[in-house]
Amino acid sequence: MALPKLNNTPKYPVVIPSTKQEVQIRPFVVKEEKILLIAMESQDPRQIANSILDTVTSCIIEDVDDRTLTSYDVEYLFLQIRSKSVGSMSKVMMKCKECESDTEVVVNIDEIKIDGEVLPKKIKITDDIVLEMKQPTYRDIAKNENVVGQGNNMDRIFALIHESIDAVQTEDERISFSDVPHGEAIEFLESMTTEQFTKIREYMEKMPAIKHTVDWDCEHCGTHNTITLEGMQSFF
Ligand SMILES: [Zn+2]
Structure with missing residues (x-):
């Protein structure tokens, strides 16, 4: 005799902060809570980040491309889902x-x-160099070893900045920052004056x-x- 299916899962409307798209979420089920608890126990930031992203994408009823979810979207959605699940x-x-x-x-x-707030995307560094900034996705951060790995806090901040720069524009070219090796990106950032670097820090600090x-x-x-x-x- 088959056991009955249990759930007629309730759904709740929620707005994705960065895109203002309205979607529906459901509470997580025990199987998902177990995966989360195991990840939390591991204290491994990468495992925690991945289990949070998995929970969020599976508890949104609609199909949402996780490459569009910023870091604060996922954190916000996760809090909402958790609230509906455990109170x-x-x-x-x-x-x-x-x-x-x-x-x-x-x-x-x-x-x-x-x-x-999201500040204007372009930061003028010198007369002929402009940085194009972006809101990093949670997915990119979760798989970035320099952010979720064992490094110190300063390494983490620089890695986050690396993820937040979309491109470097010079007078004659636009260099996509995701193609720049991490070491080279760090060298570029470290060669800035305090005044130049402050502009980047302001962008990061104001980020939602x-x-x-x-x-x-x-x-x-x-x-x-x-x-x-x-x-x-x-x-x-
Ligand atoms: Zn006290």
């Missing part, structure tokens, strides 16, 4: 700025928004991201704390 309240441990003790703070995932301000009273010393959490991983 919108997430408990996070927050450290007090005064006494450094932890207090458990409850965050409502449904209130988390995307904050930031998941942000949420939480405030709480420390349960050990009573100090009122306010902090802005950034990035999906801050909310679990």
Whole structure:
């Protein structure tokens, strides 16, 4: 005798932040949650990133090309899917700025928004060199060993910048940055003056991201704390 099929899965509308396309999501099922938990336990950033991308693409009902999903799209969609799957309240441990003790703070995932703006794509570096910037896709970041590998934080930031530059325009050519070997790209970035590099940093810092301000009273010393959490991983 065959067991009955269980699920008449509910669907919820959600808007993809970068494209404003409306799609429908469903909660993840136990099989998918298991894969996620195994990835989280591994603490391997690449395995975690891949399992998150897989979850997001399989829980969107419509066919969405994952090459169009930016990093903040995937983080936002994942939070929405997680909220519909295991509930919108997430408990996070927050450290007090005064006494450094932890207090458990409850965050409502449904209130988390995307904050930031996409600045003009072109950054003038010198009179005849212009950088064309882009919003890196989550997929590109997830498979970039220099971002999700074992390197230090600075290496990661440079690798993210590498992924965010679409092309270098000179007076007579346009060099696609994805064709530039990583070492050469880093050398190019490192040869910039602080002023030139600041323009790139500004673009990166303004880039839309998941942000949420939480405030709480420390349960050990009573100090009122306010902090802005950034990035999906801050909310679990
Ligand atoms: Zn305290």
